[in-house]
Amino acid sequence: MKKLLSAIVASTALSTAAFAGGHSISEFRIGILGGENAQDRMTSNECLREKTEDLLGVPTKLFAPADYDGVIQGLLGGTIDMAWLGASGYAKTFISNPDAVEPILVPVNMDGGYGYYSIGFARKDSGITSLDDMKGKVFGFGDPNSTSGYLIPSIEIPQATGATMDSGDYFGEVKFTGGHEQTIVAVNNGDVDGGVTWADGLGEWEDGFNAGALRKAVDAGLVDMNDMVQIWQSKQIPEGPIVISKSLPEDVKVKMTGLTASLHSMDPECAYGVFSGERLGVMPIGHEAYYQYFRNAMSETISTQKYEADYFELIKKRRTYSAILLGVFVILMIAGFDIVDSRNAGGFWAGITNIFDFPGEVILEASEKAEKLPGLFIKFFPSLIETINIAAAATLTASIFAVLLSMLATQGMAKWPRLIPVFRRILDIMRAIPDFVIALILIFILGGGPVPAMIAITFHTTGALGKLFSEVNENASLQPLDGLSSVGASWMQKMLLGVVPQVSPNYFSYALLRFEINIRISAILGFVGAGGIGYDLKNAISWGKGRYDEAGAIFILLFLTIVIVDQLSGILRDRLTYGRKSEGLL
């Protein structure tokens, strides 16, 4: 199999070398995970360093950081180009930056698989033979970032014991020795009662299995496996990948993949050192192989503490802002009250008791002459119609302008996107000038009557509705517009067929609301000579006592008008939104 693999890799190398990237490298750096002491790690990888230097023709260096995180950070920071990681180490690297490295190869065990195990062990003479015997004892683990040395045991051991990994909960103490070799030595010396390390689970216990930290320790003469006993074994863990930095030139990646893949056939002794024991060889592997493993194991083990701390920080910040906002509000209220009160020259407190006097008088007189009210309704009805007429004509005209202007002022819909600010400002100006002021000027120029009132209301309403409509437009989906664009519709067609059906119920309800407001304004404009019911109201009120029944009748008429308009708008809006009454949705 390995020969075939080498052949595949070699042919890949040949075919892709032609596409090698333009940039070149000045040195190549290989990272080696912890587990045994740095000198031993350097020694067992020296042969790989020499071969790499020969192949790439650039100085090649080995790095053996003290802990796993050193290699991970090196890969992330671009100071290490290639390393053999554990599955968790790869997961951590990938999660920190998915674009940092890519897995290329994985060492294959003697049985053809690429799984290994986390192995719990103790000294035979300690009498410990299972996890149960470890209760209350000192348990030694390797590096907290090691898959087999901590992460997998930290998930699977609590499942077996039903207790946490915290010191004192089940185990007397949980210690981190720093690496696999340290764990083995610590158990052998009796510094800890039991420990966890990794092995391929194949071969003989006496040899420390075919591959793994125990095998290395046996080879180094650190431990005699006959003194040891296995107390626990994890489920199979996928062997970690040999990863290479994604940013390397393509030809370097291909060459290093080829070299690593053929290492076993070229120099079995070198491969034995680099891949920690007897292997069948290596095989290509991609990110997908670890993907499942990430979610099942890593998602639980990657500490959520950091995210939790971040979140509490966020909440704290949010609460602080809320408190500040509340404080500002309270201060404004207090300060404002003081200013307003001093400006009022005492009139407010003196007058507040009389606030109901005027309505009281109107209601009193109107109720005394209640029998005259129907007659008054008939008398003022024509002026009411005039008032409503002004409002209706103005609202209708303004709506048409507003629809056009709002579309021109909405991002994504505007015919001339650059002119959006211009149309917005036009709407602002129209909205900013009170209709009352416009009416006064127009009446001064054109004389009294309904036409100036209508123009004034139209002008202001266009601004107000344009603003509201453009907000409705912003909530409309632009997808139908893309659909219509794709069949070659003109701007006008797109607006008419793509926007209007979506927004018309909202347009309609805003326009009716504005109609309601405009009836009131048109009535008020009557005060300044625009005619309609406002003129009659002004006369009634300024006459004072004696004609308050007329004022009352006009108020009632106006109130009824508003109620009717509101009811009508509700009914019409429902029709527009839902069409005929639906029979319920499946």
Add this chain to the structure above:
Amino acid sequence: MLRYPSGKYGGIMLKINNLTKKFGSNIAVNSVSIDIEKPIMLGIIGASGAGKSTLLRMINRLESQTSGSISFDGLSVSDLNGAAKAKWQSNCAMIFQQFNLVPRMDVVSNVLHGTLNKRSTVATFFNLYPRSDIHTAIEILGRLGVAEHAAKRAEALSGGQQQRVAIARALMQDPKIILADEPIASLDPMNAQIVMETLRRIHDEDGRTVIANLHTLDTARRYCDRVIGMRNGNVVFDGTPSELTTEVARKIYGAGSDFSEAATSTEIREFNLVSV
């Protein structure tokens, strides 16, 4: 993690008896009876409009039945009202096709919504949740692999991530049963696989019953212990995934002999590296 044992009462956990739902003259669900004896992962398949969603919505009591009954562990679900109904809904989590998260709120707050049934309105108004609940929420997010997005707004997440947040919200309810209404219909195949595996996991690991409406046959075959096929409101198939043959599928979807499953399959088939 909690495990829910199988039905305490007479071996039947969920019993749906002659359940019918009519909308006007339209019969959406027609006298459906389903018994679930122990926690399983149940898939419901069928064409659009077959009544799958209505069935799930009735189990959750989002919709009331026209006739028939639903009982869960001896509790007569179909008769519940008011607070008892709300309590049932908090025990019977729902996952939707469009995730139904609050887009402008952060992920953790969305997950914490799973505890609303236990919270007062005042506490909700000021967004006050016990620290322990926040801790649990983030742990669940961690379990589903989305803890790093804890502080982000829900709308900033991809569809697959949002659906996992929705599952986290469901888990926050600590439900006995999870109803998933087309949970993967809006997701690409990769994310669909993640979400389905997540649902399978919470069934396997926690012993919660999962009932999922599914669109594709291979998804039902791959993840479910039992599959129910519905057509026009009727149950037309109820069996194991292996019994779900192409012939049966034609019956469920009312398709002719030109119906080919492969044409609609979205499955990502495993590339077996070990046997290279």
